Amino acid sequence: MRLAPISFVSRRVLKSLKELLWTHVLTAGTMTMTLFIFGGFLLIQENLHGLLRGWGSQVQVFAYLESELSSEALDALIKRVRSYPEVESVGYVSKAEAWEKFRRSLGAQSGVLEGLKADILPASLEITLTASHRSRVAAEGLAQRLRAAQGIGEVEYPEEWVEKLGLLVLGIQWTKWVLGGFLFVATLLIVGSTVRLAFLAREDEIEIMQLVGAPARLIKAPFVIEGMVQGVVGASLALFGLWLVFLLLRERIPPSLAIFVPGDAVRFLDLRSAVVLLLLGLAMGTGGSLFALRKFLKRWGR
Amino acid sequence: MVRLFRVSKIYPPNYPALVDVHLQIDKGEFVFLSGPSGAGKTTLLKLLFRQEEATEGQIIVNGRNITRLNGAGVAGLRQELGLVFQEFRLLPSLTALENVALAAEVVGTPRRESRRKAFNLLRELGLKDKHDCKPPALSGGEQQRVAIARALVNDPILVLADEPTGNLDAEMAEETMRLLLRIHERGTTVLIATHDTGLLERFSYRVVYLQRGRLMGDSKQPCEEGSV
Ligand SMILES: Nc1ncnc2c1ncn2[C@@H]1O[C@H](COP(=O)(O)OP(=O)(O)O)[C@@H](O)[C@H]1O
Ligand SMILES: [Mg+2]
Secondary structure, eight states, X not given: OOHHHHHHHHHHHHHXXXXXXXXXXXXXXXXXXXXXXXXXXXXXXXXXXXXXXXHHTTOEEEEEEOXXXXXXXXXXXXXXXXXXXXXXXXXXXXXXXXXXXXXXXXXXXXGGGTTSOTTOSOOEEEEEEOGGGOSHHHHHHHHHHHHHSTTEEEEEOOOHHHHHHHHHHHHHHHHHHXXXXXXXXXXXXXXXHHHHHHHHHTHHHHHHHHHTTXXXXXXXXXXXXXXXXXXXXXHHHHHHHHHHHHHHHHHTOOHHHHTTSOGGGOOOOOHHHHHHHHHHHHHHHHHHHHHHHHHHHHHTTO | OEEEEEEEEEEXXXXXXXXXXXXXXXXXXXXXXXXXXXXXXXXXHHHHTTSSOOSEEEEEETTEEOSSOOHHHHHHHHHTEEEEETTOOOOTTSOHHHHXXXXXXXXXXXXXXXXXXXXXXXXXXXXXXXXXXXXXXXXXXXXXXXXXXXXXXXXXXXXXXXXXXXXXXXXXXXXXHHHHHHHHHTTOEEEEEOOOHHHHHHSOOEEEEEETTEEEEETTSTTSTTOO
């Protein structure tokens, strides 16, 4: 690779960035918007996904036991439940433990329980489902079987909303791509029109360059590099903006939500997603330039 | 150096600008391409530097058939040519020196050397004090000299000039012609398209005469078929 063309191209890029500063800023800004929106969806999706995974381990089926159960019958029951395919583990909570848990959950107000008998709450089994059965349908099936079992009274299982949340994540995943796709195309067009402006600003120069026999790649390279710079700058700004918004929102998670969303469970985009965003910016910048150049250089009969 | 075999050019939709043109120009020749306005002179030059493609026929420039060239081939062809136009085609935002150096740089000459070559050429063409001026601050004759310097900076083997004196007064036209002759004397082949018959009379060199797209005469072969 000879150095002369490299220095020539870099000088032209710098000159163009200087002379058409606002055009370039506008384009980079457009890419920032697109990537910000796309990255925002990515951020929400990743976090919901993480939450769901966290909750998944907490999805439990509670089976309340009838009072008059012998310890042999209890052991047999636990053993049987444990052998169900959808069951990962079974924990036993005795009447006393249930009472203690309840009392503790009331905290300062536990005084209201004064005078009540400690065996008022039933003993129960806390059944954790295997990862592949953490859905409402599976839980429902299990609950039905448990209800039929000897010694089990009430059965409670997770609400529909956990599953709805799963659907929401899926929805966000798709919205991200569809909306992202639209924005992507729109951005390409805008990048294209920037290249058009840059091209028109240098039309005479390009014509002269072509007339004296400048190789096509030398003519194209500055535009492509400008597109790349715009893309990377746009993506970096988008990441930075997302990060700011992220910090701001994390501070503002209402305390009432904090039990569902512990502060440290909210995460920023991981490295992979950040790189994806940067690459998308690069692709938009480069693609937009090449696309526009194809059209223009054709008009020049080359 | 240049050969045209039965070359025709039909502009869309159906306008024949050149019809069945045969022409041979040898290395080192100085040739006027003459004829009234609209005869096809510019078209013929455009075919030679491949701004346009011939509809029919073959064109050889410097031993290479240029009727079938890809983009890189066209660039390569133009690097061997020097082009001069009636309207100068200088970049108004660049200085004279930069205008000339740009042409050298874009074909891969390092910046420093490009500027040095440009500087020497401008001095040689009598523009020693003007190399920092931008074209709008130069007279027509000076601008055309800058354009000629640009045409020469890559050491062309063939210089094509399309009405180079068309925008100049008589005195400057004369001066420009003398410059082109000097280029010829250095051994470069020169082809000048002009409708200015006065020019042909003052400088007696080979004249190729076009009329309505047909080659009607050639002072080198006065008795050939089709001559006037
Ligand atoms: N791009 C074009 N499309 C259609 N007709 C053209 C085009 N360029 C030139 N012509 C026509 O071809 C003829 C020859 O033009 P040109 O080569 O410019 O003549 P000259 O340079 O001798 O005056 C003219 O009649 C002109 O109108
Ligand atoms: Mg003409």
